[in-house]
Amino acid sequence: MSKKKLGLNSICTHVGEIKDSQFKGAISPIYLSTSYAYDNVDVKRYPRYFNTPNQEHLVKKIAALEGAEDALLFGSGMAAISHMFLAFLKKGDHIVVQNTLYGGTRNFIKGECPKYGIAYTFTNGYAVSDFEAAIQDNTKLIHMETPSNPLLTITDIKAVTDLAQSKGILTTIDNTFASPVNQNPIALGVDLVMHSATKYLGGHSDILAGTVAGSKSHIQDIWNVGINLGGSLSDFTVWMLERSMKTLGLRVKAQTKNANKLARFLDDNNHIAKVYYPGLPSHPEHKLAKLQMKGFGAMLSFELNEGIDAKAFQKELKLIKPSMSLAGVESTMLLPSETSHALLTQDERDAVGISNNLIRFSVGIESYKDLKRDIEHALSKLKVASLA
Numbered sequence: 445m446s447k448k449k450l451g452l453n454s455i456c457t458h459v460g461e462i463k464d465s466q467f468k469g470a471i472s473p474i475y476l477s478t479s480y481a482y483d484n485v486d487v488k489r490y491p492r493y494f495n496t497p498n499q500e501h502l503v504k505k506i507a508a509l510e511g512a513e514d515a516l517l518f519g520s521g522m523a524a525i526s527h528m529f530l531a532f533l534k535k536g537d538h539i540v541v542q543n544t545l546y547g548g549t550r551n552f553i554k555g556e557c558p559k560y561g562i563a564y565t566f567t568n569g570y571a572v573s574d575f576e577a578a579i580q581d582n583t584k585l586i587h588m589e590t591p592s593n594p595l596l597t598i599t600d601i602k603a604v605t606d607l608a609q610s611k612g613i614l615t616t617i618d619n620t621f622a623s624p625v626n627q628n629p630i631a632l633g634v635d636l637v638m639h640s641a642t643k644y645l646g647g648h649s650d651i652l653a654g655t656v657a658g659s660k661s662h663i664q665d666i667w668n669v670g671i672n673l674g675g676s677l678s679d680f681t682v683w684m685l686e687r688s689m690k691t692l693g694l695r696v697k698a699q700t701k702n703a704n705k706l707a708r709f710l711d712d713n714n715h716i717a718k719v720y721y722p723g724l725p726s727h728p729e730h731k732l733a734k735l736q737m738k739g740f741g742a743m744l745s746f747e748l749n750e751g752i753d754a755k756a757f758q759k760e761l762k763l764i765k766p767s768m769s770l771a772g773v774e775s776t777m778l779l780p781s782e783t784s785h786a787l788l789t790q791d792e793r794d795a796v797g798i799s800n801n802l803i804r805f806s807v808g809i810e811s812y813k814d815l816k817r818d819i820e821h822a823l824s825k826l827k828v829a830s831l832a
């Protein structure tokens with residue numbers, strides 16, 4: 445193969461395959477051994493050392509997709525986050541964390557950092573000036589999440605990274621919502637990119653996994669800590685993830701296309717009060733999203749008009765399922781006020797703009813016309829009910 449960079453779908457299909465030289469099968473064999481010979485070998489292999497054949501090969505695909513030198517696989521997205529933070533932080537350090545953030549990451553920082561003597565500041569907003577205001581003399585790491593959950597705010601990745609670099613601070617980003625198909629933060633200067641592979645990389649709602657990509661030396665730093673923390677991924681799941689990722693480009697492009705159309709359809713519908721999607725020209729950071737993303741992603745949120753009950757609306761949907769997670773090939777919706785943000789008080793939810801009528805929509809690969817019809821049908825049922 446020539447040295448020229450492969451296209452997205454070729455990387456998804458082929459990079460990191462294990463050649464089956466014995467039987468010449470078309471797909472990677474799976475190596476389940478936890479015990480390998482140690483004499484006359486280049487690598488002393490053990491699954492917790494992140495170096496089984498399947499792990500070593502699949503990280504090549506992930507690194508190629510993110511334009512990174514190297515990557516590691518973990519047992520969950522949270523394992524990826526905790527290993528990444530703990531590898532670079534120690535007692536007396538301070539971390540700046542974006543305010544609009546995945547709930548599990550917030551819980552990890554609030555619950556675990558104090559035990560290690562690591563101080564933290566959540567930003568007041570997601571503008572560069574909010575990050576700058578939170579930096580202290582002992583700040584070692586800045587963590588971003590964009591697009592964010594559930595209101596799809598967009599952070600200026602390059603500006604925050606430039607700020608961090610001018611002060612010698614490491615930058616990390618949660619790239620789960622965009623997926624590597626729609627955003628590659630390493631090209632914008634970010635040091636480490638993590639994904640909950642449970643979401644788009646897996647894509648079929650049947651895998652729990654996580655990954656971090658970055659430079660060889662940063663990945664080595666995480667490895668050093670990772671073999672002690674022990675959060676590596678089972679090779680069964682590594683193999684399933686490889687299979688899933690062959691269609692990552694196809695899936696996410698189809699989902700993104702559907703989301704673009706549905707955002708416009710919802711925006712034009714007079715029963716919908718507001719739509720949050722970075723691909724809409726009315727989104728406050730639409731121009732920035734256009735600059736730093738390759739596509740606007742397949743997650744969106746919307747508010748129903750006052751007087752239309754969000755729970756009743758969800759019950760009328762036939763095709764679109766209520767679900768806690770996201771990013772599968774199937775379309776799902778959830779109410780943040782009842783699920784991800786249920787533990788916040790009403791005042792706290794109001795402060796971050798999460799109303800009881802807000803619905804988060806993870807757009808799947810189904811035919812656009814069927815998704816549109818499902819929503820139209822549910823709205824028409826509720827209109828009839830409200831007239832009765």
Ligand SMILES: *Cc1c(COP(=O)(O)O)cnc(C)c1O
Pocket residue numbers: 520521522523546548549593618620621640641642643652653654
């Ligand atoms: C789901 C998710 C995580 C956590 O991943 P798990 O695989 O559930 O541990 C982290 N960040 C974001 C944005 C997520 O959606």
